Amino acid sequence: MGDKANTRIGAAGRAATADQPSSIRNVVLVGHSGSGKTTLVEALALTAGAVNRAGRVEDGTTLSDHDEIEHRQQRSVQLSLVPLEWGGCKINLLDAPGYADFTGELRAGLRAADAALFVVSAAQEADAVPGSTRLIWEECAAVGMPRAIVVTHLDTARTDFERLTRVCGEIFGGDDPDAVLPLYLPVLGPESPDGHAPATGLVGLLTRKIFDYSTGERKEKEPDDTQAPLIEEARNRLIEGIIAESEDETLMDRYLGGEDIDLKTLVADLEKAVARGTFHPVLAAAPAAPGGSQGLGTVELLDLVTRGFPTPLERPVPEVTTPHGTPRPALTCDPEGPLAAEVVKTASDPYVGRISLVRVFSGTLRPDDTVHVSGHGLADRGHEDHDVDERVGALFAPFGKQQRQMNHCVAGDLACVAKLSHAETGDTLSAKDDPLLIAPWSMPDPLLPLAIEARSKADEDKLSQGLARLAAEDPTMRLEQNQDTHQVVLWCLGEAHRDVALERLRSRYGVQVDAIPHKVALRETFAAPATARGRHVKQSGGHGQFAICDIQVEPLPPGSGIEFVDKVVGGAVPRQFIPSVEKGVRAQAARGVAAGNPLVDIRVTLVDGKAHSVDSSDAAFQTAGALALREAAANAPVSLLEPVAEVQVLVPDEYVGPVMSDLSGRRGRVVGTDQAGPGRTLVRADVPEIEIDRYAVDLRSLSHGTGRFSRTFVRHEPMPPHIADKVRKENQPTSGR
Known part of the structure; x- marks a missing residue:
């Protein structure tokens, strides 16, 4: 079955095209860096016949060859399909x-998917599931997204699958670990001299079958007399968990x-419970083992995705309005319905130009269509709102460095669109005679200045x-020209x-820049x-320059700005020059007047x-x-004013003490704490902005x-x-200037 799939996908450079939403599954892989997500994707592709046994596509490249920055950084930095x-x-x-720095890419993946696969590494220590x-x-739970968990790195020494599944139940299950x-x-093979027994197969708890992967090929067999009793306890608990969710x-x-509940009933109830979340x-x-065509557990995982995860028909379409905010009736995932698609990712290719990854929620998108681009409410981050018509170029599915053409993209499917010159991440594509706007998803706020x-x-x-x-590529980045x-x-x-x-500016756009110390906007x-x-x-022949004015300066309450008062009597200064x-x-x-910062809150x-x-003359009196x-500033003390922000920190209860202590060390004043759900506290403090330049990094570590x-300022x-004295010294001109 996998070889046939490979032929259909690769033939004539075309991708498999789905004609109905019911035959589509959109799954996002979520997990901490190093948990093995990309390796798992490659193993699934091998099992499905999409790559050869060396893990390569027809052109000899691998699925991870598409981004040079990822190769250099040795980690995934963007969402890939x-x-x-x-x-x-x-x-x-x-x-x-x-x-965590690429949460924006993750949020885009959650938007495009209908289910999430959480990847957890068995090589982790006791705290096997990172806080992020x-x-x-919790984000997925809040929107009811179906989720499953995959434990990877079973071939690593000192793995304990039973302990790890128990930890997952306690952390992810919450009040219901079952x-x-x-x-x-996992079925463990012979123990090596270092005491490590690698997993060579799996025991299906419902079927009581053993799936042996020791040869690189999946083979089914019956458990022996020593194995059968070991699975009964776990099987009984699983059955009770499934029945508890049964309708x-x-x-x-x-x-x-x-x-004895029959297997067909249990499997049907399991699939329904998974799809409901x-x-x-x-x-x-x-x-997969070297030379093998199937990685351990990949067949079981693909079967779960196709049979247990929901189709796009089972997930609600995001709310839509007109571009001007007029409510529209809720859409359904219907290929014949009004076109409503969303750009979930924007990238640049040196040969193709701008590439937009699009999720179609309703209708059908075709090459050469003219669509309306609406969006997207991120003007504060340097992204202009759009309300224009554009012609869709080619549709294709990415596969490593390949771009496999698609004839169309129906509701529920994903496709890449070439050369949309205006559309950016978060924008809506709809019919030009029926423009729509899809409600945007939540984007994390960028809080580390560069x-x-x-x-x-030349740069x-x-x-x-x-x-x-x-x-345009990254809506989580905000561009500021500080006045x-x-x-x-x-x-x-x-x-x-x-x-x-910085690397993208250099390698993709040929712009060399230097990072310089970030300045906060002070006042005096x-x-x-x-x-x-x-x-x-001044007198230098002809008309001279003559103007004398006497002033009084007094401080005003904060927020008063600059106030100018005229109390000249007797025409000492002619009215036209005041x-x-x-x-x-x-x-x-x-x-x-002191350190080159705007002067505020005075009456002159x-x-x-x-x-x-x-x-x-006018110029002379100016x-x-x-x-x-x-001169007045030279005769009186001038204070430097620094901006103060209200900082709200949401942390688990066990970190409240360290967070409050850290904020105090930043000259912050804690003004209150509030309970923000089970085990979470919101700490509110007023902190000088100069002290929180790197707080995005420091809080993550803390x-x-x-x-x-x-x-918020x-x-x-x-x-x-x-x-203030240090700032004044830093702003003094150096000698010779």
Whole structure:
């Protein structure tokens, strides 16, 4: 069956095309970095006949050869699609990055999928399920997404499948650990001299059959007399777990009464419970042995995906409106319905150009269609909203470096679309005469700033276009042109995300940039009243320049801005020049008077001055006003004001103490804590922004990947004198300039 599938997929460079949503399964693989997701995808592709025994496609490349950055970094950094065929179904496997910095790619995978496969490594220590994986499980549970668990690395020494499944039940099952149970148990081979007994097969708990993979080919056999008793306890627990989720309320009584429930009924109830998302089976998998065509557990896993995971027909279509927000009736997954598709990922290919990975929720997408592009509400991150018509280019399915053409993409399926010049991640594709907008999914906020500058003049000329392309690919990145600090800032999710952004700028778009220290937007204000005279008198032949103004400066409450008051009497400053003085004062305030930061929260009163009938002018009084403000700053203490953010940190209860202590060490003031669900606490604190530049990285380390935070600017406050002195020294011009 696998060889036939390979022929159909690869023939004439075309991909298998699904004609009905009922024959499609969309599955995202989720797990911590290093858990073995990509290796598992390759093993499944081998079992399905999509790659040869060396793990290579027809052109000699492997499925993981498509991204050079991933090769250099030795980890997945983007969502990848691998379509397979098994059991008469098209399976779209979405391999999501496991590292927390690429949560945006993971969220895109969750949006495109109808079920999730959580990959857990048996090589982990006692805390076998990282905190970040637990958070994703909770996200899936909140939307009712069906989930199963696959234990990998069974060929690693010191693995304990029984212990690991028990841990998974406790962590993922919550109040109902019997909703997370194994369907198979590994069969261990002969013990090696180091005490390691590798898994060579699986025991099917429901069928009581042994599936032997020791030769690289799956063979079915009966258990021997020593094996049969060992599986009964696990089998009974599994049956009870399945019956507890059954819609037949009489089944449990019949089972407890001694009736032997037939296998067909148990399998049917299991598949329904998995598709509903109320039961989460645990399976085991390992790569194929050298020369083998099937990895351990891959057949069982593919069978579960095709028989237990839901079709797109069983999952609700996201809410849709018109592009202007008018509600529309709910759509269904109908190939004949109105076209509603969503760009879940955007990438660039040096030969093809922009490539959009699209999930079709309703209708059918065809090459050369003209569609309407609507979206997507991320203007604050450098992504413009779209409301344009575009022509769809070729449709294809990626397979390693290959691009296999598709004739069409029906509701429920996934396809790549070439050369959509306007569409970005999160945008909606719909019929041009019936434009729609799909409600966007939640995107993580980028909270790690990266200030950059072009390395050369040639790089500066290409920087703007390179940043625009980078932003189009990655909606989790925010591009900021800071008007106060005059810095170009990329806001990222973490250090790995930052490194990938810099690498993409260099390798894909030919732009060399340097990272520079990030500056926060400070302010200045007077700490005490002051008086000063601004005198601008010059004579150099012909008309001279003459303007004198006397001012008083006093501090105002925070948030008052700049207030200008005219109290000149007797015409000492002619009326037509008073606005000139104000203009000069405000211009100097914008430039700052101490460390080059805008001056705020003061009242400037013009009390006196002098003018000349010939030499006074608008420009002269502007200069005199600016000089007066600078002179006043020299006669009074000037405070530096730093921005303060309200930080909300959500962490498990066991990390509340360390988080509060850490925030206090950042000059933060904890203003309260709130219970935020079982075992979670929300810590609220006011913290100077200069202290939380790297908090996205530090919190992840402090909470072992389980903490999240948000930040919102609330006000400016005076900076402590010792820190203010340091900032002033850093901003002093060096000699010779």
